[in-house]
Amino acid sequence: MEAETTTDIKWVLACYASDVPENGGACVKYEEEQIAVFNFTRRGEWFATQNLCPHKQQMVLSRGMIGSTGEECEPKVACPFHKKTFSLISGECLSGDEYQIKTYPVKLEGDKVYIGIRSTT
Amino acid sequence: MVNEKPTIVVVGNGMVGYKFCEKLVSKTDAYQVIVFGDEPRPAYDRVHLSEYFSGKTADDLLMNTLDWYSENNISLHLNDPVQEINPEAKTVHSLKGEVIKYDYLVLATGSSAFVPDIPGVEKEGVFVYRTIEDLELISAYAKNAKNGAVMGGGLLGLEAAKALIDLGLNETHVIEFAPRLMPRQIDQPGSTMLQMKLKELGLQIHLNKSTSEIAGEGKITALNFADDSSLPVDMLVISAGIRPRDELAKLAGLHVGNRGGIVVNEMMQTSDPSIFAIGECALHEGMIYGLVAPGYEMAEVVVSKITGGEREFHGFDMSTKLKLIGVDVASFGDPFINEPDCRTIALEDTSKGIYKRINITKDGKSLLGGVLIGDAEDYNMLLQTVKNNIALPPNPEDLILGTRGGESTEGGAGVMNLPEEALICSCESITKGAICCKVRDEGITTVDGIKKATKAGTGCGGCIPMVKDLVIGTMKEQGMYVKNVLCEHFDYSRQELMDLIKMNNVRSYDEALDHYGRGDGCEVCKPAVAAILSSLWNDLIVKQQPIQDSNDRYLANIQKGGTYSVVPRIPGGEITPEKLIVIGQVAQKYNLYTKITGGQRIDLFGAHVNDLPAIWEELIDAGFESGHAYGKSLRTVKSCVGSTWCRFGLQDSVSFAIEVEERYKGIRSPHKLKGGVSGCIRECAEAQAKDFGIIATEKGWNLYVCGNGGSKPQHAQLIAADVDKETCIKYLDRFLMFYIKTADPLARTATWLNKMEGGLSYLKNVVVNDSLGIGEQLEEEIQHLINSYHCEWTEVVRNPELRKQFSHFVNAPEEKDPTIEFDSMREQIKAKEW
Ligand SMILES: Cc1cc2nc3c(=O)[nH]c(=O)nc-3n(C[C@H](O)[C@H](O)[C@H](O)COP(=O)(O)OP(=O)(O)OC[C@H]3O[C@@H](n4cnc5c(N)ncnc54)[C@H](O)[C@@H]3O)c2cc1C
Ligand code: SF4
Ligand code: SF4
Ligand code: FES
Numbered sequence: 001m002e003a004e005t006t007t008d009i010k011w012v013l014a015c016y017a018s019d020v021p022e023n024g025g026a027c028v029k030y031e032e033e034q035i036a037v038f039n040f041t042r043r044g045e046w047f048a049t050q051n052l053c054p055h056k057q058q059m060v061l062s063r064g065m066i067g068s069t070g071e072e073c074e075p076k077v078a079c080p081f082h083k084k085t086f087s088l089i090s091g092e093c094l095s096g097d098e099y100q101i102k103t104y105p106v107k108l109e110g111d112k113v114y115i116g117i118r119s120t121t
Numbered sequence: 122m123v124n125e126k127p128t129i130v131v132v133g134n135g136m137v138g139y140k141f142c143e144k145l146v147s148k149t150d151a152y153q154v155i156v157f158g159d160e161p162r163p164a165y166d167r168v169h170l171s172e173y174f175s176g177k178t179a180d181d182l183l184m185n186t187l188d189w190y191s192e193n194n195i196s197l198h199l200n201d202p203v204q205e206i207n208p209e210a211k212t213v214h215s216l217k218g219e220v221i222k223y224d225y226l227v228l229a230t231g232s233s234a235f236v237p238d239i240p241g242v243e244k245e246g247v248f249v250y251r252t253i254e255d256l257e258l259i260s261a262y263a264k265n266a267k268n269g270a271v272m273g274g275g276l277l278g279l280e281a282a283k284a285l286i287d288l289g290l291n292e293t294h295v296i297e298f299a300p301r302l303m304p305r306q307i308d309q310p311g312s313t314m315l316q317m318k319l320k321e322l323g324l325q326i327h328l329n330k331s332t333s334e335i336a337g338e339g340k341i342t343a344l345n346f347a348d349d350s351s352l353p354v355d356m357l358v359i360s361a362g363i364r365p366r367d368e369l370a371k372l373a374g375l376h377v378g379n380r381g382g383i384v385v386n387e388m389m390q391t392s393d394p395s396i397f398a399i400g401e402c403a404l405h406e407g408m409i410y411g412l413v414a415p416g417y418e419m420a421e422v423v424v425s426k427i428t429g430g431e432r433e434f435h436g437f438d439m440s441t442k443l444k445l446i447g448v449d450v451a452s453f454g455d456p457f458i459n460e461p462d463c464r465t466i467a468l469e470d471t472s473k474g475i476y477k478r479i480n481i482t483k484d485g486k487s488l489l490g491g492v493l494i495g496d497a498e499d500y501n502m503l504l505q506t507v508k509n510n511i512a513l514p515p516n517p518e519d520l521i522l523g524t525r526g527g528e529s530t531e532g533g534a535g536v537m538n539l540p541e542e543a544l545i546c547s548c549e550s551i552t553k554g555a556i557c558c559k560v561r562d563e564g565i566t567t568v569d570g571i572k573k574a575t576k577a578g579t580g581c582g583g584c585i586p587m588v589k590d591l592v593i594g595t596m597k598e599q600g601m602y603v604k605n606v607l608c609e610h611f612d613y614s615r616q617e618l619m620d621l622i623k624m625n626n627v628r629s630y631d632e633a634l635d636h637y638g639r640g641d642g643c644e645v646c647k648p649a650v651a652a653i654l655s656s657l658w659n660d661l662i663v664k665q666q667p668i669q670d671s672n673d674r675y676l677a678n679i680q681k682g683g684t685y686s687v688v689p690r691i692p693g694g695e696i697t698p699e700k701l702i703v704i705g706q707v708a709q710k711y712n713l714y715t716k717i718t719g720g721q722r723i724d725l726f727g728a729h730v731n732d733l734p735a736i737w738e739e740l741i742d743a744g745f746e747s748g749h750a751y752g753k754s755l756r757t758v759k760s761c762v763g764s765t766w767c768r769f770g771l772q773d774s775v776s777f778a779i780e781v782e783e784r785y786k787g788i789r790s791p792h793k794l795k796g797g798v799s800g801c802i803r804e805c806a807e808a809q810a811k812d813f814g815i816i817a818t819e820k821g822w823n824l825y826v827c828g829n830g831g832s833k834p835q836h837a838q839l840i841a842a843d844v845d846k847e848t849c850i851k852y853l854d855r856f857l858m859f860y861i862k863t864a865d866p867l868a869r870t871a872t873w874l875n876k877m878e879g880g881l882s883y884l885k886n887v888v889v890n891d892s893l894g895i896g897e898q899l900e901e902e903i904q905h906l907i908n909s910y911h912c913e914w915t916e917v918v919r920n921p922e923l924r925k926q927f928s929h930f931v932n933a934p935e936e937k938d939p940t941i942e943f944d945s946m947r948e949q950i951k952a953k954e955w
Contacts, residue, residue: 015931026931042631042641056176056955059683059940063674067643069609078644080679085644096569098186
C-alpha cells in the first residue's frame with residue numbers, strides 16, 4: 001500500500017453505479033484485463049479486485065458473494081467454485097492458502113464508478 | 122557482503138529440507154542459511170504429487186514461494202546440486218562452481234526411485250514416479266500410448282497406476298513380485314480385499330511375477346516374465362522401491378549403511394558431528410523412513426540441537442491412511458502381530474469391499490494395531506487409542522463394527538477423552554493440548570483459524586476431522602458452544618432463525634442481519650437466509666440476487682471454466698418427441714454439450730452467461746419450465762415405466778411421479794431433494810435411494826423416506842405401507858414441510874434423520890400419527906408454497922430489466938467472456954481442464 005504515494009494512478013471510468021447490484025459484484029473489461037467491482041451497499045463502500053480466482057484460474061470472482069469476517073469486519077469475497085475467500089482490501093486469501101489477488105482503488109463521481117490503475121514504471 | 126553469522130548449508134530442497142528451513146527461521150535468525158537444490162523449482166509437496174494429474178499446477182504444489190525464501194534471508198540455489206563435501210575444510214562445492222564454508226551441514230537429499238537391473242530399463246517409454254518432471258514426461262508419453270504397466274504393487278506403485286488410469290490409458294496393469302499388494306503395510310486378507318476393489322475399478326493385477334526383460338526396439342513394446350509369459354505394453358512406470366541418495370555422503374567418507382542410507386544417531390548427526398542427515402536419506406537404527414511425518418520430526422530434532430535444545434529422535438510411528446484409487450487403506454500400530462501373541466478381531470464384508478482387523482492384547486485391555494480396507498473412517502480414533510494406550514471398551518469389536526445409529530466414534534466425546542499430550546497432527550507434531558489451548562485461551566473457534574495458529578492439518582490433512590471435533594469439544598466444555606450457530610454473523614441455528622424470520626415477518630436479508638445478526642454477512646449465512654426466505658415466502662429468487670449462491674443468482678449451475686448448464690424440467694422423465702427435437706435444436710444453435718442425467722432429464726452444458734435468457738426463451742416457448750437444478754429444491758422424481766407398459770407393473774408409476782414432481786417443483790429446501798416412484802418391488806426407479814421413494818404394491822403404495830445416493834449411500838426407510846395415493850401425498854406433504862422447517866442448512870434428509878433424536882420412530886410418529894399435532898399446519902404451509910409456484914426463468918425471459926443481469930461485462934454487455942475455451946471430445950465440446 002505504501003506504493004500509492006509514489007506511483008501514479010490512472011482513473012478509468014468503469015461503469016455506472018446502478019449497473020452493479022447492491023451488495024454484489026460485476027465484471028468490468030479494461031483493455032485485456034477483467035476487473036471485478038463490488039458495490040458493498042451495506043458498508044457504503046466500493047471495492048475492486050482481479051476477476052480471476054487464482055485457485056483454478058477461473059474468471060468468476062465478480063460472481064462471488066461478498067461479506068465480512070472477524071472482529072475487524074474485514075470485507076471479503078468468496079469464489080463461487082470452491083469458496084476460497086479473499087480480502088477486498090489486501091487481496092490476501094483468508095482461507096489459509098497462499099494466494100494473493102490484485103486489488104484496485106475505486107472512486108465515485110456522481111453515478112460514475114472509476115477504478116484506479118497503478119501505472120507500472 | 123559482510124557476514125559474521127555462522128553458516129548452515131542445506132543440501133536438498135525437498136519437503137524435509139524445506140521444513141528444516143521453516144522451523145529454523147521461526148526459532149532464530151542467528152544463522153546465515155544457504156540451500157542447494159538439484160531440482161529446477163523450490164520444494165513442493167511430493168506427497169500430493171499425483172494431484173498434478175487431477176488439476177493442481179506445479180505452483181499449487183509449492184511448499185512456499187520464492188519470495189518466502191528471500192523474505193527470510195535464505196539464499197536458495199536451484200538447479201545446482203552439491204557435488205562434493207570436504208569435511209576437513211568444512212566446505213561444499215556445487216556444480217555451478219560455488220564453494221561455501223559451513224559451520225553446520227544438513228543433508229536432506231531424499232531418495233531416488235530404485236530401478237532394478239533388468240535388461241531394457243533404458244528404453245524409451247520406461248519411467249519412474251518421483252518428481253514433477255517425471256510426471257510431465259509420463260503425461261506427454263501417455264498421449265500416444267494405449268496400454269501401460271506399473272512395476273511394483275506397493276503404495277507408490279498403486280498411486281502411479283491411478284495416474285495411468287487418469288491419463289486415459291485403455292489398460293493399466295500392475296506387476297508385483299510378491300504374492301500380494303502392499304506387502305509392507307497390510308496383511309493377506311486385507312490385500313485380497315484391496316485387490317478385489319482395484320479390479321472392479323479396472324486395474325489388472327499380476328502377482329508373483331518376476332520381470333526378466335523389457336522388450337522392444339529402442340522403445341518398450343512388451344514385458345517378458347521369468348515364467349515365460351509376456352504382456353504387451355506401450356509404457357512402464359517403475360516403482361520398485363526407493364534408494365536413499367547417499368552418494369555425496371559416501372564420497373565424503375561418512376558412514377553409510379550396507380543397503381544405503383546415511384547413518385545417523387538420535388540427534389541426527391552423521392559420523393561427522395557437524396554434518397546432519399534428515400528425511401529419506403537418513404538411516405536411523407537400520408531404518409529408512411519413507412514418509413514425511415518422521416522426516417519433519419528429524420528436522421525438528423536438528424533445529425533443536427542447533428538452537429541448544431534437547432529433542433531426540435527415537436523412531437517413529439509408521440501408521441498410514443490413504444485413499445488409493447478411491448479405496449481407503451490404513452494400517453496403524455503393529456498391523457501384523459498374530460495370535461497367540463495377541464487376540465485378533467477381523468471383519469470382512471466382501472459385498473461392500475470392507476476388511477477391518479484389530480489386534481488387541483490378550484487381556485483385552487489395549488489396542489496394538491490393525492488394518493482397515495474400504496472404510497477407514499475410524500482410523501484417527503483407533504490410532505490415538507494405540508498411541509495413548511487408552512483402555513478398550515468391554516466389547517472391543519464395537520471399535521470396528523462401526524457406526525450403528527449414526528453416532529460416529531470420531532464424534533466429540535471420543536477425542537475429548539484423549540490425554541493432553543496426544544499427538545493429533547503428526548506431520549507438524551501438534552498435540553491435543555496445543556489445539557485446545559488455542560480454543561480456550563485465544564478464542565479461536567474455526568478449523569482455518571487453528572490451521573493458521575498452529576499449522577495443524579497443513580501437512581497431509583488427515584487430522585482435520587479430529588481438529589474439528591477438538592474445537593467443538595473444547596468449546597462445549599468451556600460453555601462457549603451452545604448450539605449449532607449458522608456462522609460468525611448469526612448466533613442462531615437455522616431453525617431458530619427461521620422461526621424469528623417468520624414470526625417477525627422479515628422479508629429481506631439485510632433486515633434479518635440488522636435485527637438478529639452482526640457484521641456484513643458471508644457466503645454461509647447469505648444463501649442460508651435466502652433459502653429460508655424463499656421457503657417461507659416463495660418470493661422470486663432473482664429479486665434477492667446478491668445473497669444467492671452464484672448458481673441461484675444466474676438460475677443455472679456454474680461449471681468448470683465459468684460457463685453454465687441449462688436443465689429444463691422433464692417431469693417423471695417423460696418427454697414427447699417434439700420436445701426432444703427442440704432440446705436438440707437449442708443445443709445445436711448455442712453449441713452446448715448434452716448429456717442424460719441420473720435423474721432422467723437432459724442437461725445442456727457450456728452456455729455463456731449472456732446466452733442464458735435467449736436459450737431459455739426458446740425452451741419456454743416450446744413448453745419447458747425451469748428444472749431448478751441450480752437451487753436447493755426438488756430435482757426430479759425418477760420413475761420406471763410402470764403398469765402402462767411393463768408386464769410386472771402393479772400401478773401407474775409414471776403418472777404418479779409426474780403428479781408428485783409437479784406438486785413440489787420449485788419449493789426451496791435446506792438441500793436438494795430427489796424422489797422416485799417404482800411400479801413394483803423390482804424397483805427399477807431406485808426409489809429407495811432417494812429422499813422420498815414410492816413403490817407400488819398390490820393394494821396401493823409404500824412410502825419410504827430419507828434415502829440417499831451420492832457419497833454416503835443410505836436406503837430410504839418405510840414409514841407407511843399399502844396406503845392410497847391421497848394418503849401418500851398427505852404424508853409426503855407433512856414430511857417435506859417438517860424437513861424444510863427443522864433441518865440445518867445443507868443437511869440432506871438422510872443426515873437430518875440420522876441426527877434426529879428418536880430417529881425413524883419419532884419421524885413416523887410426527888408424520889403418520891401426528892404426535893405433535895402439527896399435521897394440518899404442515900399441510901397448509903406446504904400448500905401455500907405449492908400455490909405460489911412460478912417458473913423463475915419465465916419471469917426473467919419476460920422482464921427486460923432482469924434479462925440485463927445476464928451479461929459478463931457490465932461495460933460491454935454484448936461481449937462474452939473471451940477467456941472461455943473448450944476442448945472437444947467424442948464430437949462434442951468439453952470444459953477446458955483446470
Ligand atoms: C508419488 C509419491 C507419493 C507419496 N505419498 C506419500 C504419502 O501419502 N505420505 C507420506 O508420508 N509420504 C509420501 N511420499 C513420500 C514423501 O514424499 C517423502 O517421504 C518425502 O518427500 C521425503 O522428503 P525428503 O526431503 O527427505 O526427500 P525429497 O522430497 O526427495 O527431497 C530431496 C531433494 O534433494 C535433492 N537433492 C538430492 N541430492 C542433492 C544434491 N547433491 N544437491 C542438491 N540437491 C540434492 C533432490 O533433487 C530433492 O529435490 C510419497 C512420495 C511420492 C514420490
Ligand atoms: S419396477 Fe416393476 S413395474 Fe417398474 S419397470 Fe421395474 S419391473 Fe416394471
Ligand atoms: S459425482 Fe457429482 S460432483 Fe462428483 S464429478 Fe460427478 S457430477 Fe461432479
Ligand atoms: S476456482 Fe476459485 S476457489 Fe477454486
